[in-house]
Amino acid sequence: MDGAGEKPDDPFAARREQMVRLQIAGREITDPAVLAAMREVPREQFVLEPYRQYAYDDTPLPIPANQTISQPYIVAYMIAALELRPADRVLEIGTGSGYAAAILSRIAGEVYTVERHHKLADYARERLSRLGYANVFVHHGDGTRGWPEHAPYNGIIVAAGGPTVPESLREQLAVGGRMVIPVGRSRHQQNLILITRPAEGSYTEEMLVPVAFVPLIGDEGW
């Protein structure tokens, strides 16, 4: 798909390029597929109209339902940690605006994304389809249960923080797969955890960085 970033008349192209150079490549994200995806996806299309001018700032921004579109750097950081390959199947929990799902769709084969707010799921589905991201599938529901119909997933990315790692998500991770998830005892402060599954019954866990995500609300969350 041709991204809006490649159009010569794109008024945001220079700001997008600068965002990638300073905030992403400038902070040691080196994965070429992640950098290319960040250069291609028009973040201004995923924020509310009054915030378009801030779309490439180094910050999260408000979206409807009192939620946020994540800071570009954390999106790139989490996706790079998944070490995805082109044929991979990915599960995202917390579709929000659909921005991270659009980035994932440029890097992996199929993206399954779950959002608990009905309106956000509808908006994201409409937006992703309008912009031509045909390999993203949006589901309205409780993502702490995952999306078992399409499991197992080579990568799982959770964009909201819960008290523990949902058991359903562990089970839906493919052997050899990688999951990144914010986990913490407070609803607004977490540590980003990387989980791998080297064999059927074995998981590893590594703490990456402290983060501040919106709460993961559901049966296996808050």
Ligand code: SAH
């Ligand atoms: N990836 C998003 C960021 C969304 S913020 C983007 O790029 O814009 C996190 C989202 O997680 C919010 O939209 C919130 O509604 C959602 N969320 C919280 N708990 C959830 C759950 N149990 N299942 C699915 N989505 C959930």
